[in-house]
Amino acid sequence: MNWLDQIFVTSGHQLVSLAPASLQPAASVLLTIAAIMAVCGGCFALTTIIERKGLGRIQNRRGPNRVGPCGLFQPLADGLKMLTKEDIVPSSADKAAHFLAPIILTVPIWLTFSLLPFGRNMAALNLDSGVLFFFALGSATELAVFMAGWSSQNKYSVLGAMRAIAQMISYEVPLALATVPVLMLAGSLSLVDIVQAQGGYALGFVPRWNVLTPWGLVGFGLFLTAATAESNRSPFDLPEGESELIAGYLTEYSGFKYALFFLGEYLGLFAVSGLGVTLFLGGWRAPLPILEWAPSWFWFGGKFSALIFVFIWARGTLPRLRLDQLLNLAWKFLVPMALINMLAAAIWHLSPQWGGVFTSPPMRWLLTAAMLVFPYVWLGRAVNPRAGAKREYAYAE
Amino acid sequence: MPNNIPFYLAAAVTLGGAIAAMSLRNLVHCALCAAGAFAGLGAIYLQLGAEFVAAAQVLVYVGAIAMLIVFAILLTRGGKVKLTARQTAPNRFVGFLIVLLVCASLAGSILRSPSLQARTLALPEVTAPAQRIGENLMTAYVLPLETVGLLLTAAMLGAVVLAIREEPEARLRSEPTAQRRQALEEANIS
């Protein structure tokens, strides 16, 4: 089954070897870029239709079903519509910034895909400080959001941009802190090494994925929450709260640039999902030893799709937060919880050295789980002091 | 030197961004160009093999400092361009001469340095692995690390204290809300 696992790698090599020798490095790079762009572009198209269909299901309606079989060609139609629409630039806008914002938004996100290991030997770049790079590129999008909001010279745009930036800065902290335990235990910032560190099975069948440890579970939860906020998705989509801000920093965009923002948003979602899969869900590793025969990219794709589905599900289910709730959640719950999680991971890591009962996995489990459950309950109460109280509803007379 | 093209590109972005940042009229443009210069410098670090520093550079300068500057510009109403206003400090020609002098003396001293002339070989292949940096931070540089942590905390507190808005009527304003809350509670009880 090895050939199936490495099919993309070997076919890529063969394609590159067709090129003249002097151009082979460049050809290899171009091929990788083309492959990533094609796959992610395809995913983008597919996700839009799946999301609309899925939301439709959740809301008890059918979703798009006119274009093609079951509405499957809807993304094509949407794309055509976007591309042929008039590109309107407000007359008072700052033209250069207005033009550059969508580009600056999408380029760093494309770059992040080069770091993800999509399968065994399938990472385009194995940077030594990959995770840090990932966050660096993610933080570059804040500037693009600011440019979009400010250059539109529209109050709604500026307000939306400011909200988005406040949200992104706030949630970058827990996002980064939630990943720290993984880095600590893998001993590396490289995504390839992190997947490597999650190899093998405990007891012969339980995979050693980070999510299957107490701190990994908590870290994954924190990561997922912060990632949702970081990619401005519901229930954290305040910057685009249409009832308050029309469409936030996107208000003055139309046509292709609007499509680019849309693309950027989905690509951001893909990027954090891919990172989540890599950091917590074992990357391209199979969940059971008997399933090792399936190719690694299949498992990555499967976990990735499951995560995307969770995001769609959350969007269809959860109501939008208020701004103060949003910031309270970040600073009073996620950040302290992530710090405690780091301590728990450190204890998990060091406890075997203490000897005695601590070497047994159940004891380590209990210890770290206890360390995390109590702060969870306590901090949860601090964020929402009325939790547990009897709910009171105000009805109209 | 064809293999040096990435370096020239990054250097051009850095210097171009810096020059634009220092010469444009619109402050927000200046800040954005400065962010570009910071990012270009990150690219140079990457070429030099300092991956970790490059990532940190982008994270800190583009992600944080540029955003801070932009916020400061908006808070001080610097985004509004007054085209009539003078942009440069007084005695600009004297200043310009001094700047030229600084530039010339720096460049001259670099070009004349005999120890730099001697190293005409290609760069050695070294990298700064993140793991080694971490080990260094936790062993030899642990005191500076703690000090920097303290400094950052102090700076954060200082920045908050400096920039916080003094509100003498803050207490007065909170009282009506307390009353309102009480009223709401009473309404709930009834």
Next chain:
Amino acid sequence: MQSIIKLLWLIPVLPLAAAGVGALLKRERRRASALLAIGAMTGSLVLSLAAFVATLPPADLPRAVCNFDWLDFGTASLQLGWLLDPLAAVMLVMVSFVSLLIFVYSTGYMASDENFTRFFCFMSLFAAAMLGILIANSLLLLFACWELVGLSSYLLIGFWYQKPAAAAAAKKAFITTRIGDIGLLIGMLWLYARAGTLVFYDRGHGCLEQSALSQLAGQTILGGMTISTAISLLIFCGAAGKSGQVPLHVWLPDAMEGPTPVSALIHAATMVAAGIYLVARVYPLMDGTAALEAVTWVGAITAVFAAAIAVAQNDIKRILAYSTVSQLGYMMMGLGVGGVAVGMFHLITHAFFKALLFLGAGSVIFGCHHEQDIRQMGGLRKLMPLTFAAYAIGMMALCGVPLAFSGFWSKDAILTAARQWSVSSVPFYLGMTGMFLTAFYMTRQMFYVFFGRSNPAARPAPESPAVMTIPLMVLAALAVLAGLLGTPAWPWFDAYLKGGPASVDFSKLVSGRQIAMTLLSATVIATAMAFGVRLYRATAAQAPRPADPLEAKLPFVFACLRRKLFFDEIYDATFVRLNRKFAQLANWMDHAIWGGLVALASKLAVALARRNSAFDERAFNARFDATCDGLKAGGKILTRWQSGQAQRYLRVIGLAFCALLLLMVWGCK
């Protein structure tokens, strides 16, 4: 013993952590703070018991120590450490047990106080410091904890700092004990200078071990006094301050302004015992020196003196306070005449019955709505039967009623030792007098509080809640039973401290000397009680109470005693007044002498200057003005450089930078 010593540091650290966490709790988290303090104290008690069990004979070692370097300076180093020996272990158990009971009691007594959490935070801090003193194996660590005890007692006495009396009492306690502490500090420094270490026991190198002791005892200073005597006296200063010995006792009765549990914990059971413990701890240093005689005399005088004052007091807690001072005197006397075991045994028994009395008094005060004047009480026997019973047991134990009560056995040991003291027999008679007075004033108090008719104005309430009475009953049981550990027939306590097994020998109980002592004590106490009953039965029965019958008979003596033998007045008239006078003198010196000299000098100078000025005006000034003008013009040019323009400065920096660079690159070839 070796295994428990590793964990010994936890005993003080647990309450310390509870205090730290409690300080962070919100004021509304009353339950949490109480549970935290009580939980930490329970942990300490469990560890203390474990430590105690480890020291029980046959123990593997006489004592276990654990030392570590605290800081190095040059070639010397300061060591800290902790130790475990029978002396420390028994105190640990006593302190943590009594503290725990008082914590539980406080949850009832302080229930309506709004600063409940602060109270438990301070109490935990106090307990931590006290336990720290007990396990300290270094005079330095002991001193640090000692000062912490002082601080926390300051905080606790002044707990109701809104009351001016409480604030003043806290200040008084702090300053008075500080006077003693200066002695302790000097003694400590001297000891360090001579012995080179402050660690008590360190495998033969400690300052209480043979080599250091013989070196200290070998050298003499002024008047043939050995250095160990001098250092011992200085250390005893600290102990006297903390334990309220004459003449530094004045703070202790005033400290009753604090909440009653505080009085019970600090001024009955633990803190005042710290002084006794300190003397017991450094006993090897004092052994065989003249310092022990000083300890004995101070103790004996304090015992009588405080008991006499207690006769004329009307505040229920103040009486107990003076009684404490008096009993502390007994302890000091016991240490002086009989050694560690005698003094410490009375300390332990006293801790139980005095804590019992204070908590009983607290219960009475709680029931009488914070009324503390015994003349306003009365008839509480029927309303508070449990409190009455407990209080009566405590009172009997305090008086030393023979055979059944712990106070008898411990006091008996002291008096027996005093009888055999080779130096003088006066302390024995003083002790007997003190015993008489003790029985008398306790009888007086009992009649006033519990007998007679209740005062309707005081609106006495029925019995206190169970959380308060249960500690009372536990302490009452202990006040009786603790004495059994040190009877002459079975001197277990003495043997335990020495690290050997105790032998049972009932014949000692019926030896002629013992019977004589018992009969003598019984006679003295019975006489005193009968006297008290006769005097006060009639008075107590009337409500409102008439004047004190003793006052009617001996007005002058009574007035003197009521004013506490004028100690506060004497201090005001001597030390305070002297201080003020000295300040006035200094002030006058400043004004009259130094001021006069200065004025004279200045007058001379002025006269000289007048003469000179005329000359100057013509000869020098013209030129000088010209120079000044020149300077001023130059200054103006220079001020233009300091323009306040940051960027101009930056440019100058740039120029300087260029110059430096050029100099470096092209200049130094």
Next chain:
Amino acid sequence: MSPPSQYLIVSAMLFSVGFAGAALRRNAILVLIGIELMLNAANLNFIAFWRCGAHPEALTGVMFTIFSLAIAAAEAAVGLALIIAVYRHRRTIQLDELESLKG
């Protein structure tokens, strides 16, 4: 041009540009940006010397740059907070109008 000196030349130019901005522009925020650029130029020097120096395995230049980055972050935060505070009091951040420290 030798490898180290090309980086040094870029660094020198960056420094000069930053210095020019700091010395010639009126706006305090731009002056701050100029100072940041100068700091960056110094960082580039550290990295270049680390790479071309005799003991690259010691990571000295890299460590220094990391600390410098942290300090730059603190400096920017405090500097901008100062600028905002000054703006509140004086309603201007033009440096030539802020001359209360004039001698």
